[in-house]
Amino acid sequence: MLKPILISIAVASTLTACGGGSIPSSTTLVQTAAKPFLTLNGQQPLVVAHRGASGYIPEETYEAYVRAIELGADAIEPDLISTKDGVLIARHDPNLAYSTDVDKHPEFANRKRTQVVDGESQTGWFASDFTLAEIKTLGGISTDAERPQQFNGQYKIVTFQEIIDLAKAKSTSTRVIAVYPETKNPTYHRAIGLPLEDKLIDMIKAAGWNSKTAPIYVQSFEPSSLKYLKSKGLNTKLIQLIDADDVDMKTGKLTFAAPYDKPYDWAVAGDKRLFSDMVTPAGLAEIKTYADGIGPWKPYIMSVKGTFGADGKQLDVNGDGKINYADATSLPPTTLIADAHKAGLMVHAYTFRNESRRIPADFKNDPKAEYKAFYRLGLDGVFSDFADTAIAARTEYVQELQAK
Numbered sequence: 001m002l003k004p005i006l007i008s009i010a011v012a013s014t015l016t017a018c019g020g021g022s023i024p025s026s027t028t029l030v031q032t033a034a035k036p037f038l039t040l041n042g043q044q045p046l047v048v049a050h051r052g053a054s055g056y057i058p059e060e061t062y063e064a065y066v067r068a069i070e071l072g073a074d075a076i077e078p079d080l081i082s083t084k085d086g087v088l089i090a091r092h093d094p095n096l097a098y099s100t101d102v103d104k105h106p107e108f109a110n111r112k113r114t115q116v117v118d119g120e121s122q123t124g125w126f127a128s129d130f131t132l133a134e135i136k137t138l139g140g141i142s143t144d145a146e147r148p149q150q151f152n153g154q155y156k157i158v159t160f161q162e163i164i165d166l167a168k169a170k171s172t173s174t175r176v177i178a179v180y181p182e183t184k185n186p187t188y189h190r191a192i193g194l195p196l197e198d199k200l201i202d203m204i205k206a207a208g209w210n211s212k213t214a215p216i217y218v219q220s221f222e223p224s225s226l227k228y229l230k231s232k233g234l235n236t237k238l239i240q241l242i243d244a245d246d247v248d249m250k251t252g253k254l255t256f257a258a259p260y261d262k263p264y265d266w267a268v269a270g271d272k273r274l275f276s277d278m279v280t281p282a283g284l285a286e287i288k289t290y291a292d293g294i295g296p297w298k299p300y301i302m303s304v305k306g307t308f309g310a311d312g313k314q315l316d317v318n319g320d321g322k323i324n325y326a327d328a329t330s331l332p333p334t335t336l337i338a339d340a341h342k343a344g345l346m347v348h349a350y351t352f353r354n355e356s357r358r359i360p361a362d363f364k365n366d367p368k369a370e371y372k373a374f375y376r377l378g379l380d381g382v383f384s385d386f387a388d389t390a391i392a393a394r395t396e397y398v399q400e401l402q403a404k
């Protein structure tokens with residue numbers, strides 16, 4: 001069970017959307033009594049708990065997913081990688097050094113090595129060198145120094161099957177918890193003899209979820225992974241993730257540098273296109289042939305731009321001695337949401353967070369103001385590290401619509 005957490009977390013949701021098939025009656029009443037939502041399907045935006053309640057608890061642990069559900073999330077999101085014995089587990093990276101306490105386990109010291117992952121040389125401990133039983137001895141850790149550290153090592157790594165079982169156990173007749181898995185580094189896993197896709201298909205079918213109306217979305221940065229899943233009979237909602245490297249604060253334009261310039265399967269195939277090619281009308285039309293939606297990094301929808309002095313250096317607008325998003329201002333939104341909807345694609349943007357360094361200055365350090373700006377554009381869903389904040393903002397947005 002979840003150990004006591006000494007954090008005040010307000011759950012502000014009275015209108016939690018169903019992650020799959022039907023819509024709860026409360027949502028239906030809102031839609032008939034007020035201006036319709038601008039989302040593709042006319043339903044309220046989906047709140048996806050990114051890696052669980054990762055703003056409060058070490059990410060992708062069982063406890064993080066339990067807490068995310070308690071906070072009211074519509075869907076819980078795991079990244080899927082493989083153990084040595086072929087079990088799908090929830091970790092953001094094959095390199096366990098990034099999000100576990102593996103370095104505190106002397107019995108595994110001799111497994112530290114250097115491995116190339118998606119063209120990037122990394123040193124650490126890799127999940128493919130560990131059995132599930134061994135990985136279950138490790139504890140998750142917070143990957144953000146500004147977030148609670150007192151729970152590091154206390155909570156164990158969770159399997160995808162455990163996440164499926166949790167979602168089913170917590171679902172009710174009026175609230176269905178959706179699951180939103182990502183095939184993580186699928187080309188890499190295929191190359192080391194631990195492909196993800198067939199196991200994922202088998203588990204989804206065993207769960208009885210192999211349909212468009214089932215409470216599951218499957219996402220990937222690599223088109224070939226989604227296309228393979230579809231070709232092998234996976235009938236769930238499929239989402240193409242779209243990344244970039246950074247934002248040029250002088251112009252607000254997105255920048256592209258490996259390994260965040262293009263899907264890694266494109267890099268291996270010698271495809272010269274970039275992620276930015278996916279958001280053109282032609283790119284969206286191509287995605288529609290194999291997927292149901294896109295998951296873009298949020299600056300594709302609303303980017304930011306800094307203020308620069310005569311010396312060419314970005315100004316520390318808020319005077320905190322640091323240069324970050326809090327010193328930048330949001331730019332007018334692009335047409336991506338409208339373009340995607342025109343192509344018949346839903347749009348779920350990532351990642352929304354509460355830390356002040358990540359919130360553009362025009363939102364005045366209010367994360368709810370940022371959510372509402374995106375909701376007003378017709379965004380179909382948000383990936384959030386703080387599901388409670390996303391839902392509180394959504395509730396305020398619903399009240400805003402009702403007042404019109």
